[in-house]
Amino acid sequence: MSTTTLTRTSGSGALSRLTAVEARLFLREPSGAFFAVLFPAVLLTVLGLVMPWADLPFNDQDPILKQINGITGYAPTVLALAVATVGLSAYPQTIAGYRGRGVLKRMSTTPVPPSRILVAQLAVNLVALLVAAVLMFAAGALVVGVAAPAEPLVLLGAFLLSVLSAFAVGSVIAALAPNAPAATAWGMSVYFVSLFFAGVWLPLPLMPDVIQTIAGYTPLGAASEAMAAAWYGQPFDVAPFLVMAAWTLVALPVSARFFRWS
Amino acid sequence: MSVIQVQNLHKRYGSKVAVDDVSLEVHRGEIFGILGRNGAGKTTTVEIIGGLRDADGGTVRVLGLDPARDRTRLRQVVGLQLQESQVQPKLGVREALDLYASFYPDPADPAQLLDELGLTERADARFEQLSGGQKQRLSVALALVGNPQVAILDELTTGLDPHARRDTWEVVERIRDRGVTIVLVTHLMEEAERLCDRIALINAGRVVATGTPAELVARAASDQVLRFRPSAPVPVGLLEQVASITHADDGTIEARGHENVVQDVLVALAQQGIRPENLRLEQSSLEDAFVALTTPLEV
Numbered sequence: 001m002s003t004t005t006l007t008r009t010s011g012s013g014a015l016s017r018l019t020a021v022e023a024r025l026f027l028r029e030p031s032g033a034f035f036a037v038l039f040p041a042v043l044l045t046v047l048g049l050v051m052p053w054a055d056l057p058f059n060d061q062d063p064i065l066k067q068i069n070g071i072t073g074y075a076p077t078v079l080a081l082a083v084a085t086v087g088l089s090a091y092p093q094t095i096a097g098y099r100g101r102g103v104l105k106r107m108s109t110t111p112v113p114p115s116r117i118l119v120a121q122l123a124v125n126l127v128a129l130l131v132a133a134v135l136m137f138a139a140g141a142l143v144v145g146v147a148a149p150a151e152p153l154v155l156l157g158a159f160l161l162s163v164l165s166a167f168a169v170g171s172v173i174a175a176l177a178p179n180a181p182a183a184t185a186w187g188m189s190v191y192f193v194s195l196f197f198a199g200v201w202l203p204l205p206l207m208p209d210v211i212q213t214i215a216g217y218t219p220l221g222a223a224s225e226a227m228a229a230a231w232y233g234q235p236f237d238v239a240p241f242l243v244m245a246a247w248t249l250v251a252l253p254v255s256a257r258f259f260r261w262s
Numbered sequence: 263m264s265v266i267q268v269q270n271l272h273k274r275y276g277s278k279v280a281v282d283d284v285s286l287e288v289h290r291g292e293i294f295g296i297l298g299r300n301g302a303g304k305t306t307t308v309e310i311i312g313g314l315r316d317a318d319g320g321t322v323r324v325l326g327l328d329p330a331r332d333r334t335r336l337r338q339v340v341g342l343q344l345q346e347s348q349v350q351p352k353l354g355v356r357e358a359l360d361l362y363a364s365f366y367p368d369p370a371d372p373a374q375l376l377d378e379l380g381l382t383e384r385a386d387a388r389f390e391q392l393s394g395g396q397k398q399r400l401s402v403a404l405a406l407v408g409n410p411q412v413a414i415l416d417e418l419t420t421g422l423d424p425h426a427r428r429d430t431w432e433v434v435e436r437i438r439d440r441g442v443t444i445v446l447v448t449h450l451m452e453e454a455e456r457l458c459d460r461i462a463l464i465n466a467g468r469v470v471a472t473g474t475p476a477e478l479v480a481r482a483a484s485d486q487v488l489r490f491r492p493s494a495p496v497p498v499g500l501l502e503q504v505a506s507i508t509h510a511d512d513g514t515i516e517a518r519g520h521e522n523v524v525q526d527v528l529v530a531l532a533q534q535g536i537r538p539e540n541l542r543l544e545q546s547s548l549e550d551a552f553v554a555l556t557t558p559l560e561v
């Protein structure tokens with residue numbers, strides 16, 4: 001073997017190997033894989049089947065929103081829920097668990113830094129979420145008449161940015177929580193608050209203005225807003241994108257600064 | 263030639279001094295033991311040598327590299343087996359070794375390593391399914407898969423049964439025979455006596471003695487103990503001149519003294535025509551040296 005191939009083995013080769021390994025580990029955790037990949041499709045389909053509002057116009061006061069049915073109106077919220085579940089709950093728990101077991105410390109004895117495990121986790125979860133989103137749309141469209149997104153590319157951009165910002169916030173939780181149970185507790189608290197602002201409990205348009213304003217500044221609230229606008233075909237608004245970018249740009253350095261590998 | 267040089271190493275956690283002042287030198291190709299009681303600062307010392315922690319004072323060189331500054335290069339040439347480190351619970355044994363092999367520029371053959379550590383049969387098992395000893399052996403394998411020039415093994419055989427322990431010792435000797443320099447942190451005197459070329463004894467963050475196992479024993483072995491049952495009554499005062507004597511209820515005499523005590527006692531008895539029956543000599547072991555050198559003197 002030549003030196004160049006050798007160097008490559010411990011560089012990008014290691015990262016792709018690590019990602020493949022983390023992907024296999026992800027699939028070996030059946031409940032986690034189910035929640036990340038299938039749950040959004042199941043949730044949207046079941047809601048579409050049982051909820052009386054599912055095939056009524058989403059909002060008959062609004063010229064755009066009255067064109068789509070209620071379940072289509074709820075689809076972006078389910079996407080935000082899926083992103084939050086993985087980024088704020090599953091991911092920080094996994095990372096804090098790795099730290100507690102000494103997995104990260106062991107990796108820091110090798111030439112490949114343990115931060116690569118975080119990158120691998122992000123890659124695996126991003127793919128899982130993309131699969132989950134496609135499954136959700138396919139099931140929703142086939143079974144309960146979910147309409148196709150009006151601006152698929154804007155939706156994709158909003159989706160990717162919401163994954164990034166959720167993982168950045170999740171990294172802060174993983175960095176600051178002293179152990180795995182604490183990471184679970186903190187993650188779940190942030191998760192449920194985020195779900196509220198993402199409109200999971202009550203659709204955002206039905207909330208008081210002040211709550212809607214606050215929601216717009218939270219990462220998942222902004223994610224929900226941006227994905228909804230793209231899905232419904234509302235005029236493009238850059239504000240939620242800026243909010244998500246800001247959360248990412250602040251949270252990433254904070255987590256890097258406070259992260260403990262052991 | 264020295265592979266590791268540590269001078270006046272100092273490390274504290276907050277106000278707690280974990281390593282006070284440690285200096286040591288490890289030569290190429292040797293198995294160097296670090297012994298000491300719980301909390302003596304062994305793990306802290308080797309983790310600084312391995313570049314996992316920063317020292318508060320002193321200098322460390324490993325193969326000429328400064329572990330605090332040349333971490334990337336250090337990690338390619340030093341393998342570390344940490345005291346308490348696992349891998350992902352659902353990761354397979356072979357999978358873990360293949361993965362870690364991919365981290366290094368010139369890795370060892372994972373299959374051969376599995377074989378050497380007796381893990382071939384468990385190659386497809388997941389980490390969470392392994393016994394404590396098997397986990398430990400995987401941990402050793404992971405430390406060696408990068409073909410390191412220096413391997414640091416922290417409590418390598420803790421939790422292994424005597425059989426597995428001996429197997430692991432053989433592995434360590436085989437690695438040394440390949441030219442790898444080994445730093446072995448241990449509590450087990452038998453392990454240190456059997457494996458180590460030289461030992462540093464650490465107590466409360468300081469090196470209290472360095473030398474071969476035999477040298478350490480000799481240094482601490484102030485006392486030799488001789489036990490026997492005399493074939494005839496021993497005149498009072500005869501042995502007291504050469505040793506400190508205790509009489510047990512069953513008629514056994516215990517003579518305790520310095521280097522020449524054995525000869526002196528036997529000669530004195532022979533002059534009186536007394537035979538020492540059931541004669542037993544207790545030689546100081548490394549364990550006695552360990553206790554003697556790490557027990558604070560009572561004031």
Ligand SMILES: Nc1ncnc2c1ncn2[C@@H]1O[C@H](COP(=O)(O)OP(=O)(O)OP(=O)(O)O)[C@@H](O)[C@H]1O
Nearest residue numbers: 275278279280298299300301302303304305306307
């Ligand atoms: N991360 C830490 N924070 C605070 N104190 C620590 C930390 N790690 C170790 N210590 C303390 O430093 C001292 C030395 O610890 P170290 O782990 O180096 O001992 P050791 O010789 O390896 O012990 P053992 O034989 O039990 O493994 C101990 O008193 C320990 O409590």
Ligand SMILES: [Mg+2]
Nearest residue numbers: 304305306345
């Ligand atoms: Mg220790």
